Amino acid sequence: MRTQVGIVGAGPAGLLLSHLLARAGIESVVLEARSRSYVEQRVRAGVLEHPTVELLREVGLAERLDREGLPHEGISLRFDGGDHRIDFADLVGRGITVYGQQEVVKDLIAARLADGGDLRFEVSDVTLDGIADAPVIGFTDAEGQRQELHCDVIAGCDGFHGISRGAFAHEVIDRQYPFAWLGILAKAAPTHHELVYANHDNGFALYSMRSPEVTRLYLQVPPDTDVNDWSDARTWDELGTRLAAEGFTLNEGPVLEKGVTGMRSFVAEPMRHGRLFLAGDAAHIVPPTGAKGMNLAIADVRVLAEALTGFLQRGDETGIDAYSDTCLRRVWRAEHFSWWMTSMLHKMPDADAFTRRLQLSQLRYTVSSRAAATSLAENYTGLPHGAVA
Numbered sequence: 001m002r003t004q005v006g007i008v009g010a011g012p013a014g015l016l017l018s019h020l021l022a023r024a025g026i027e028s029v030v031l032e033a034r035s036r037s038y039v040e041q042r043v044r045a046g047v048l049e050h051p052t053v054e055l056l057r058e059v060g061l062a063e064r065l066d067r068e069g070l071p072h073e074g075i076s077l078r079f080d081g082g083d084h085r086i087d088f089a090d091l092v093g094r095g096i097t098v099y100g101q102q103e104v105v106k107d108l109i110a111a112r113l114a115d116g117g118d119l120r121f122e123v124s125d126v127t128l129d130g131i132a133d134a135p136v137i138g139f140t141d142a143e144g145q146r147q148e149l150h151c152d153v154i155a156g157c158d159g160f161h162g163i164s165r166g167a168f169a170h171e172v173i174d175r176q177y178p179f180a181w182l183g184i185l186a187k188a189a190p191t192h193h194e195l196v197y198a199n200h201d202n203g204f205a206l207y208s209m210r211s212p213e214v215t216r217l218y219l220q221v222p223p224d225t226d227v228n229d230w231s232d233a234r235t236w237d238e239l240g241t242r243l244a245a246e247g248f249t250l251n252e253g254p255v256l257e258k259g260v261t262g263m264r265s266f267v268a269e270p271m272r273h274g275r276l277f278l279a280g281d282a283a284h285i286v287p288p289t290g291a292k293g294m295n296l297a298i299a300d301v302r303v304l305a306e307a308l309t310g311f312l313q314r315g316d317e318t319g320i321d322a323y324s325d326t327c328l329r330r331v332w333r334a335e336h337f338s339w340w341m342t343s344m345l346h347k348m349p350d351a352d353a354f355t356r357r358l359q360l361s362q363l364r365y366t367v368s369s370r371a372a373a374t375s376l377a378e379n380y381t382g383l384p385h386g387a388v389a
């Protein structure tokens with residue numbers, strides 16, 4: 001088998017890359033370890049930055065997003081018994097859209113299939129060879145047949161646990177946080193129209209949503225937490241405590257999903273070796289506090305699609321040579337923002353009085369200074385693609 005771009009992984013990065021390449025007239029094959037229904041059901045984050053939404057509109061992927069996505073013009077920071085709204089629309093003239101990552105994935109799969117795209121699910125034993133100059137991807141297909149896919153370049157879009165990153169030597173720069181998030185998805189109508197980030201003496205809590213019927217909620221918990229220690233009743237009780245504010249009520253409802261996610265920052269540098277390009281979670285992880293994971297994956301493949309178009313259609317290597325540095329600028333901006341939000345909002349397990357006072361001062365400054373609030377708003381809603389210095 002032969003194609004121009006062999007893409008490993010059918011998450012937002014791999015699927016969008018395949019779509020962008022097809023629009024430029026470039027062929028690709030997407031190889032995914034899981035089944036189609038698995039990747040379409042996997043619950044992940046749900047905040048789309050403004051530039052992400054603009055891109056999805058520009059490339060014909062926003063029909064359902066524009067119908068069902070929930071546009072938000074701000075968030076609230078809750079601490080020290082008070083609630084403080086950060087008004088994105090007023091501060092930076094743009095907002096975010098709440099739309100689940102798996103909805104983006106469903107839309108991408110539907111668009112690729114409607115366009116005759118070659119997506120192979122349930123492949124196994126993927127190997128990458130010849131990444132210096134003549135790439136070959138080996139894999140076992142869903143029927144158990146061993147296959148070889150020869151390509152001009154490989155895009156490693158196989159997430160944090162994928163195999164692509166391991167195909168070349170790279171530097172890892174990372175940080176582990178001393179806490180995790182317990183997340184629930186509940187069939188309960190949201191009672192508040194925007195997201196709430198709460199810093200409470202018991203720890204961080206986040207109030208989010210997926211639709212007019214479904215609420216998404218998170219609690220900071222110790223990293224080794226067993227999800228079975230958190231009954232629904234205990235979870236609701238703790239959410240009620242940490243999110244409490246005057247006039248705020250929490251609708252409870254059946255819990256559809258419950259899980260614990262670790263928190264880490266991780267960057268692999270560089271993001272390219274020869275003809276292999278990493279994109280999305282395969283190259284970097286951010287803690288979820290800044291809601292940047294999927295948005296970064298999307299920004300990467302926008303740069304990659306353009307770079308590969310130059311290379312494959314005109315033999316121009318400028319874009320592919322700049323790919324890693326260009327992406328890492330935005331990645332590090334998001335790493336900093338996510339680390340900053342995480343540090344400001346969580347209870348640090350052994351924080352002394354000095355650290356706690358600094359944290360409170362940072363929170364008060366962020367909600368009272370227009371300059372500080374604008375910085376949060378600018379980063380949260382997403383710096384324009386191509387504009388990160």
Ligand code: APR
Pocket residue numbers: 008009010011012013014031032033034039044045101123126157158159160161162163279280281282293294295297
């Ligand atoms: N072979 C084929 N596919 C693989 C392999 C492999 N060896 N290993 C992993 N995969 C698949 C996974 O099953 C997954 O569907 O690669 C895909 C990677 O997708 P994501 O993990 O969604 O990563 P990405 O597309 O970069 O999107 C980033 O995902 O983790 C979230 O918060 C993150 O929202 C961000 C987004």
Ligand code: PHB
Pocket residue numbers: 044045046047195206208209216288289290291
């Ligand atoms: C979510 O809705 O899942 C969500 C929202 C905001 C975050 C993280 C996760 O910062």
